[in-house]
Amino acid sequence: MHPLGRSPAGDRLAIPGCGHSAVGQGPGGALAGRGGPLIPLASHAPDALVPEAPRTALRIALLGARGIPASYGGFETFAEQLATRLAARGHEVTVYAECGDQPVADTVYQGVRVRSRRRPRWGAASVLAYDSACLWDARRGYDLVYMLGYGAAWACWWPRVFGVPVWINVDGLEWARSKWGWGARTYLRCMEWVASKVATRLIADAEAIALRFRQTYPGGAPSSFIAYGAELVQADQADPSLLAAWGLQAHRYMLVVARPEPENHILEIVQGHVLHGGDWPLVVVGDVSGGTAYQQQLKALASDRVRFVGGIYDAAQLNSLRVHAACYLHGHSVGGTNPSLLEALACGNWVVAHDNPYNREVARDAAEYFSTPQQLAQSLDRVVMEGTALQPQRARRARDIVAKHYTWEGITDAYEALMRAQCQPRTPARATTP
Structure with missing residues (x-):
C-alpha cells in the first residue's frame, strides 16, 4: 500500500494494489511518517469484508496544458505521458488543447481524445480565459477533472x-516567480488559497x-504528493555527432537548460563559471x-566561454547535449520537481x-549543491579535476534514482490507484453470520 498523501485533518483513502513508485518518497526514503497510507483496511473491524472494487474504466479529463503531443513545457509532457498510459490501461481520457479562432474537431492521439478550445488573444489573461472555457466544458460527463495549475481555480467550482x-x-510556488508584477502575484496568491478551498484534492x-x-x-x-x-537515456542512445552544430566536444563543456528568469539563477551560474576560469x-x-x-x-555576458544557444525543443538534440556534458548546472529554486533536473x-x-x-x-x-557563485566555482574545479574518474559512478547513481523513484510507469501506477480510490470508494460490507 502506497503513502500517497493525506489531508491536514488526516482523512484517508484506501489505495489498493499500488506498486513501487516515487509516490510519497522524499530524500529520506519511504515516508512512513510523511503522508502515510490513506484509511488502512486493517482499521476496520475484524469481521469486515472488503470486496474488490470493480475495475471499470474511469472518465478522466486533463486540463491546463497546451495540448498533446507535447512540443513545449513540462505540463504538456506530463499530460502526454500520463494520459496515453491511462488510456492504454483502458480508461477514457480527454486532454484539452488550445486552438485558434477556428473551431477544431476532436481528434484521437494514442487512444486519448484531444478536445480543442479557443484561446483568445488577451495577453496574460488569455490563459485564464482558456482554462475557464475548458473547465466549463468539463463540468459534467467525467468521473474526475484534473486541472494543471491553479490560475483559474475559481472556475473549478463548475x-x-x-x-x-x-x-x-499546484505546480510549485507560481506566485513567487519574478516574471509576475505586483497585481499578478496578488491574484495568483489569492488563487492558491481558492484552490485549497475548491479542490477535492491538491x-x-x-x-x-x-x-x-x-x-x-x-x-x-x-494534499497528496x-x-x-x-525516461532513462543511456550513453549509447545519444548521438555525439549532434554536438558539431554548436562546435562542442564531448565531456568538455558545462550545460544549463532553463528559462532566463532570476529565480533560475542563470546569472549566478555564469558568474560562478567566470570565477572557475576554466577553458x-x-x-x-x-x-x-x-x-x-x-x-x-x-546577453551582455555572452562570449566564446559563455554561449547562449537559444531554446532547443528537439529531444534528440537535448539528450545529446545532456549525456555528453561534463556536468549539468541547475539553478531552479521556485518549488516542485523540475523536469529539467529529472531529465x-x-x-x-x-x-x-x-x-x-x-x-x-x-x-x-x-548532486553537489551551491548557494553562491564562489561555491559553484569550487564544484566546477572538481568536475574538471575528477570528472574522468568519478563520472561513471555518478552516472550510475543519477540513473538509479530515476529508475527507483521517477519512472512514468510508476507514476501512472500511483495516479491510477489514487484516481480509483477517489472515484470508486470501497464500502466495507459486514460479514453475515450463518
Whole structure:
C-alpha cells in the first residue's frame, strides 16, 4: 500500500494494489511518517469484508496544458505521458488543447481524445480565459477533472457543482516567480488559497510543496504528493555527432537548460563559471531573445566561454547535449520537481544544483549543491579535476534514482490507484453470520 498523501485533518483513502513508485518518497526514503497510507483496511473491524472494487474504466479529463503531443513545457509532457498510459490501461481520457479562432474537431492521439478550445488573444489573461472555457466544458460527463495549475481555480467550482471531483496540480510556488508584477502575484496568491478551498484534492510533485500546503492551509483540501517522471537515456542512445552544430566536444563543456528568469539563477551560474576560469565553455539552452532587463544582462555576458544557444525543443538534440556534458548546472529554486533536473539525472549527468529543499528532494546524493557563485566555482574545479574518474559512478547513481523513484510507469501506477480510490470508494460490507 502506497503513502500517497493525506489531508491536514488526516482523512484517508484506501489505495489498493499500488506498486513501487516515487509516490510519497522524499530524500529520506519511504515516508512512513510523511503522508502515510490513506484509511488502512486493517482499521476496520475484524469481521469486515472488503470486496474488490470493480475495475471499470474511469472518465478522466486533463486540463491546463497546451495540448498533446507535447512540443513545449513540462505540463504538456506530463499530460502526454500520463494520459496515453491511462488510456492504454483502458480508461477514457480527454486532454484539452488550445486552438485558434477556428473551431477544431476532436481528434484521437494514442487512444486519448484531444478536445480543442479557443484561446483568445488577451495577453496574460488569455490563459485564464482558456482554462475557464475548458473547465466549463468539463463540468459534467467525467468521473474526475484534473486541472494543471491553479490560475483559474475559481472556475473549478463548475465541475464541483455537478458532482465531479476536481484535482488541482499546484505546480510549485507560481506566485513567487519574478516574471509576475505586483497585481499578478496578488491574484495568483489569492488563487492558491481558492484552490485549497475548491479542490477535492491538491496534487504536488514534490513532498516539500505538499507539506507547505498542509501547513499553510490546514483546513483546506487534502494534499497528496505524486512525483513527476522521466525516461532513462543511456550513453549509447545519444548521438555525439549532434554536438558539431554548436562546435562542442564531448565531456568538455558545462550545460544549463532553463528559462532566463532570476529565480533560475542563470546569472549566478555564469558568474560562478567566470570565477572557475576554466577553458570548457558554459552552454546555456534557453530563449534570451526577449527584451527583459534580466535577459539583456545575461546577453551582455555572452562570449566564446559563455554561449547562449537559444531554446532547443528537439529531444534528440537535448539528450545529446545532456549525456555528453561534463556536468549539468541547475539553478531552479521556485518549488516542485523540475523536469529539467529529472531529465539530467536520467541522462546520467554530474549535477551541480542550487541548494534548496526541492532540488535536494529530487537529486539527493547524486548532486553537489551551491548557494553562491564562489561555491559553484569550487564544484566546477572538481568536475574538471575528477570528472574522468568519478563520472561513471555518478552516472550510475543519477540513473538509479530515476529508475527507483521517477519512472512514468510508476507514476501512472500511483495516479491510477489514487484516481480509483477517489472515484470508486470501497464500502466495507459486514460479514453475515450463518
